[in-house]
Amino acid sequence: MNDKERRMMPLFSIGIVMKLTELTARQIRYYEEHKLIFPERTSGNQRLFSFNDVDRLLEIKKLLDNGLNLTGIKLLLDESDVEKEKLAKIRKSELTEKELRTILKNELSHPSKLGKTNLRQGELARFFSKH
Amino acid sequence: MNDKERRMMPLFSIGIVMKLTELTARQIRYYEEHKLIFPERTSGNQRLFSFNDVDRLLEIKKLLDNGLNLTGIKLLLDESDVEKEKLAKIRKSELTEKELRTILKNELSHPSKLGKTNLRQGELARFFSKH
């Protein structure tokens, strides 16, 4: 099991997530309803959140504070996810030479957040990592 | 907030801990009853476990497999905790010269697990750390 999988493991009940994020249950469910997070469910239909989910909620909270609405936040986070995928692939060298050239070329014409602070590890992951 | 505090944060319901440890609720409660673990409680009296608690449960499970009984396990874990405290103090240089000399002298006559693999970071903590 690698870090990515660890951060995706469904671990936390909504009660804990409320404390970790200082969001209400209503808010958390509303964000799920609008497809900003995708918590797992127990066999009895209760939500189970991962580290990633909590990170995302903290990010959502911050962006709401900054005046964005849910639609904008969804766009931002989705794009951010795409960038993260790219970075992960690059790190693991899963790209062919051609793909890599395509990405880099594209990066030159439409600079994204690839490599910027935006892509550093999530708030909560840092919170719980060891160093 | 440092690592020690993070690992002590009450985060997991008993249901999650059951899955993480593959222990039954009965077993987990029994070990608490016998003072091997000390999970927190919610305001509604439901148990909340920390990383440390889960680590401890995995250790207990392993030792039971190896034929120890709860009494012996408690002794081992308690002693191990003492050693960890010593190590932590040493790391943070919270010891006077005299205390340090006392520890080292004692170490020579009654070698404990100080510094041995026994004191490496807990199973779960490693499980969830980033590298």
Add this chain to the structure above:
DNA sequence: ATAATATGTTAGATAATCTAACATGCGTTA
């Protein structure tokens, strides 16, 4: 053979969470 240990199982109570509906405050727009 009996006692102790560790765990299973059950019952009944309580806590936590779920969905769905309606309410509210606050900008935005017609």
Add this chain to the structure above:
DNA sequence: TAACGCATGTTAGATTATCTAACATATTAT
């Protein structure tokens, strides 16, 4: 200004998860 949409609050009723306590059972130690 009135109507609307968005984000959130609140409530009700149902369901799931967890709790304690008691009794059952299998294995181990005396």
